[in-house]
Amino acid sequence: MKRWRQPSVLPGFGLTFGFTTLFLSGIVLLPLAALVLETASMSWREFLHVITDPRAIGSYRLSFGASLLAASINAVFGFIIAWTLVRYEFPGRKMIDALIDMPFALPTAVSGIALTSVFASNGWIGRYLEPLGIKVAYTWIGVTVALTLIGMPFVVRSVQPALQEVQRDLEDAAETLGAGRFYIFRRIILPTVLPALLTGFTLAFARAVGEYGSVIFISGNLPMRTEITPLLIVIRLEEFDYRGAAALGFVMLVISFVMLLTINLLQAWGRRRYIAAGH
Amino acid sequence: MASPAYSLVDETGTRPGRDTVLGGVIRWTFITVSLVFLAALLFAPLATVIVMALSRGISAYLATFFDPDTRAAIRLTLITALVVVPVNTIFGFAAGWAIAKFEFRGKSFLITLIDLPLAVSPVISGMIYVLLFGLQGWFGRFLQDHDISIIFALPGIILATMFVTFPYVARELIPLMQQLGNDEEEAAITLGAGGWITFFRVTLPKVRWGLLYGIILSNARAMGEFGAVSVVSGHIRGLTNTMPLHIEILYNEYNFVGAFAVASLLMMLAIATLIVKTLVERTGYRRRY
Numbered sequence: 052m053k054r055w056r057q058p059s060v061l062p063g064f065g066l067t068f069g070f071t072t073l074f075l076s077g078i079v080l081l082p083l084a085a086l087v088l089e090t091a092s093m094s095w096r097e098f099l100h101v102i103t104d105p106r107a108i109g110s111y112r113l114s115f116g117a118s119l120l121a122a123s124i125n126a127v128f129g130f131i132i133a134w135t136l137v138r139y140e141f142p143g144r145k146m147i148d149a150l151i152d153m154p155f156a157l158p159t160a161v162s163g164i165a166l167t168s169v170f171a172s173n174g175w176i177g178r179y180l181e182p183l184g185i186k187v188a189y190t191w192i193g194v195t196v197a198l199t200l201i202g203m204p205f206v207v208r209s210v211q212p213a214l215q216e217v218q219r220d221l222e223d224a225a226e227t228l229g230a231g232r233f234y235i236f237r238r239i240i241l242p243t244v245l246p247a248l249l250t251g252f253t254l255a256f257a258r259a260v261g262e263y264g265s266v267i268f269i270s271g272n273l274p275m276r277t278e279i280t281p282l283l284i285v286i287r288l289e290e291f292d293y294r295g296a297a298a299l300g301f302v303m304l305v306i307s308f309v310m311l312l313t314i315n316l317l318q319a320w321g322r323r324r325y326i327a328a329g330h
Numbered sequence: 331m332a333s334p335a336y337s338l339v340d341e342t343g344t345r346p347g348r349d350t351v352l353g354g355v356i357r358w359t360f361i362t363v364s365l366v367f368l369a370a371l372l373f374a375p376l377a378t379v380i381v382m383a384l385s386r387g388i389s390a391y392l393a394t395f396f397d398p399d400t401r402a403a404i405r406l407t408l409i410t411a412l413v414v415v416p417v418n419t420i421f422g423f424a425a426g427w428a429i430a431k432f433e434f435r436g437k438s439f440l441i442t443l444i445d446l447p448l449a450v451s452p453v454i455s456g457m458i459y460v461l462l463f464g465l466q467g468w469f470g471r472f473l474q475d476h477d478i479s480i481i482f483a484l485p486g487i488i489l490a491t492m493f494v495t496f497p498y499v500a501r502e503l504i505p506l507m508q509q510l511g512n513d514e515e516e517a518a519i520t521l522g523a524g525g526w527i528t529f530f531r532v533t534l535p536k537v538r539w540g541l542l543y544g545i546i547l548s549n550a551r552a553m554g555e556f557g558a559v560s561v562v563s564g565h566i567r568g569l570t571n572t573m574p575l576h577i578e579i580l581y582n583e584y585n586f587v588g589a590f591a592v593a594s595l596l597m598m599l600a601i602a603t604l605i606v607k608t609l610v611e612r613t614g615y616r617r618r619y
Contacts, residue, residue: 056434060516062525067428074421075443078493082458083446085468089461128367135364139357147365149608153372156547156600156607158554159452160574161593164581165375168382168590175374200371232352261451264556264574268581281453285561288457293466300454307449311442 086304089297101298109275110283111302117191117279118259121198122206126252129206130244136207137214151208154201159264166197167269189271194279197265202255209251213244213321246321250314257310261303379597382590394591402568403576403592406487410572411552414491418548419541422499426537427529430507431515444500447493456490456561482564487572490558495551502544506537539615543607550603554596 056064090098101107135141136148154162170177170187177187187193217240225235263281270277280303287296383391394400425444429437447455461467463480473480480486514536518528534541556574563570565579573592580589 056432059432059512060519061431061512061528062519063427063529064432067424068432068434070424071421071428071440074424074496075440078489078496079443079446082462082493083450085461086454086458128363131360132364132367135360139361141361147368149604150368150372152604152607153376153600156550156554156603158556158574158593158596158600160556160577161379161554161596161600162375164577164589164593165379168378168586169370169374175378176370196371200375203371232356257449261453262557263451263453263560268578281451281557284453284457288460288561291466293461293464296457297461300451300457303451303454307451311445311449315442 083304086297086300089294090301093294093298097294098298101295102302106274106278107280107283107299110278110280113191113194113277114260114280117194117198118256118262121195121202121259122252122256124195124199125202125206125255126248129203129251129255130210130248132203133207133210133214137211151204154204159201159262160268162200163197163265163268166200166265167193170196170269188269189277191270191277193269193271194266194277197269198259198262201262201265202259205254205258206248206251209247209254210244213247214240217243242324246317246324250317250321253310253314253317257307257314260306260310376597379590379593382586383594385590386587390587391591391594394588397588399568399571400576400588400592403571403573404595406484406571407553407573409484410488410491411549413488414495414552415545415549417492418496418499418552419545421496422503422541422544423529425500426503426507427533429504431512441504444497444504446497448497452494452555452557453561455493456558459486459489459493459562481562482566482570484570486562487559487570490562491552491555494555494558495548498548498551499541499544502540502547503537506540507533510536539610539613543610543615546603546606546610550600553599 093101132151136144136151167174167188169175170180170193172178172181172186172188174188180187185192187196221239222235225239230238261281263279263285266279267282270279270282272278272282280299284296284299284303287293287299395404425440429440460481462469463473463486464470465474465481467481480489514532515528518532519525523531554574555572556578559572560575560578563572563575565571565575567579571579573596577589577592577596580586580592
C-alpha cells in the first residue's frame with residue numbers, strides 16, 4: 052500500500068501540517084461552511100424567492116454586466132499596455148511598470164473616493180464628459196470605470212511574461228519570408244499570448260464581480276439601477292436578514308468557484324501549449 | 331548610382347520591418363494609448379487625492395490628524411495589522427514547510443484551499459463571521475450570555491482581516507521553498523542540527539526576500555481592507571473604525587479634506603509598498619504570476 056506521506060529526514064511535518072490545516076479550518080473552512088449551512092436551512096422556495104427577487108436580479112445584471120465590460124476593456128487596453136512595456140523603450144517606462152501594481156496596493160476606499168472626484172460632473176475628467184452627455188459618476192458607467200481600474204493589473208501582469216516569451220526569431224523568420232505585420236500578430240504572437248490573456252481576463256472578471264469598496268462611492272447605489280450584488284448583501288445584513296444575505300452570498304460563492312475552476316483550466320491549457328511549443 | 335548596398339537599403343525600406351514609418355506610427359500610438367488610459371484611470375485619481383487633501387491648505391490637512399476619531403482609526407488599523415501580519419507570517423512558514431518539504435497526497439487541494447480567500451468577495455469574507463458570531467448567528471446567543479463581543483468589536487475586525495490577507499505570505503513562500511529544494515536542509519539535519527536551528531539558519535536566510543515581499547503585500551491589504559471589515563465593524567466612531575472606514579464616514583459627511591487627508595496616508599502606504607516591492611525585485615527575486 053502506498054503511504055499517504057513519503058518518508059523524509061526532515062522534522063516538523065506533524066507540527067506544520069497540523070497548524071496549517073487547523074488554522075485553515077478555523078479561519079476559512081468553518082466560516083464558509085456556516086454560509087453554506089445557513090443557505091441549506093432555507094427551503095427551495097424561500098431560496099429561489101430570495102435569489103430571483105427583482106432587486107437581486109437587477110443587481111446581478113449590473114454586477115456581471117459591468118464586470119464583463121470592464122474585463123473586456125482591460126483585455127484590450129491591458130494587452131496594449133503590456134505590449135508597450137515589453138516591446139518599447141520610452142522615458143518613464145520602468146516607473147510606469149512599477150505603478151501598474153498600484154490598484155493591488157491601493158486600498159479600495161481610496162480608489163473609490165478618488166475616482167468619484169475625478170469623474171464627478173465638476174471633476175477633472177467628468178467636466179469634459181458632461182457636456183457630451185456622458186455622466187460617469189453615479190451611473191453604471193462609473194461602476195464600470197471603477198471595476199476597470201481594479202482589474203487592470205491582472206491582465207497586464209498575466210500578459211507581460213507571455214509576451215516576453217514570444218520567440219523573436221520566429222517573428223524575424225516570418226518577416227523574412229514575407230509575412231505582413233498583421234499576419235505575424237495573428238499567427239505567431241496571438242497564439243502564444245492567448246492563454247495568458249484569457250487568464251488575465253478571467254482574473255479581472257472574478258475580482259470585479261466581488262468588488263465592493265471602490266464601487267460603492269461612484270455607483271450612487273440606487274436599487275435596481277446602480278446597486279451591485281455585494282452592496283445588496285450588506286443591506287440585507289444591516290436589516291438582520293441573515294438568510295437573505297447568505298442566499299445571495301451563496302450564489303456569488305458558486306460563481307467564484309466556477310471562475311476559479313476556469314482559471315485553473317486556462318492555466319493548465321497555457322502550460323500544455325507552452326510545453327507543446329518545445330520549451 | 332545603383333550599387334548593391336543601396337538597393338539593399340531600398341529593399342529594407344519597403345519591407346515591413348521594425349523601423350519603417352508604419353512601425354513608428356504603431357509604436358507611438360501604442361505608447362500614447364497606454365499613457366492616456368493610465369493617466370485617466372490611475373494617475374488622475376492618485377493626483378486628485380493630494381490636491382483634494384490640500385485644497386484648504388496645509389493646516390487644514392494637518393488638523394485632520396489631531397482629530398481624536400482619526401487618531402483612533404489610525405491606532406485601530408495599526409493594531410489590526412500588528413496582530414494579523416505576524417500570524418499570517420507564521421501560517422505562511424507552517425504551510426510552506428509542510429507543503430514544500432514533504433510529499434503527501436492532497437497537496438494541490440491544500441494549496442487551492444489556501445488560495446480560496448482570494449476568490450471570495452470581501453463582503454462575503456465579512457459576512458461569514460457575522461453568520462457565526464453575530465447577534466442572530468450560530469454562536470450569537472452563547473457569546474451574549476458570556477458577554478463576549480466579536481462582531482462590532484476588535485476580534486471581528488481582526489478575524490475578517492485575517493481571512494482576507496492570510497494567503498499572501500503563504501503564496502510567496504510555498505513556490506519559493508519548493509523551487510529552492512530540500513538539499514541544504516537535509517544536509518543540516520543529517521549533520522546533526524535540530525529542526526529549529528535548520529529553519530532559522532538554513533531556510534530563513536534563503537527565503538528572506540520572498541518573505542519580505544509577502545509581508546509587505548499582506549500588510550498593505552490588512553491596513554487597506556474595506557469590504558470585509560465594513561461588514562463586521564459596525565462603524566462605531568472612535569471605537570471600531572479603521573482608516574478605510576473612517577474615510578467613508580468623513581466622505582459621507584462631506585468632510586472631503588478629512589477624507590482625502592486620511593486617504594493620502596493610505597496612498598503613501600501603497601507607494602511605500604510598491605517601492606519596497608520594486609527593490610525586492612531588483613535583488614533578483616521575481617514574483618511568478
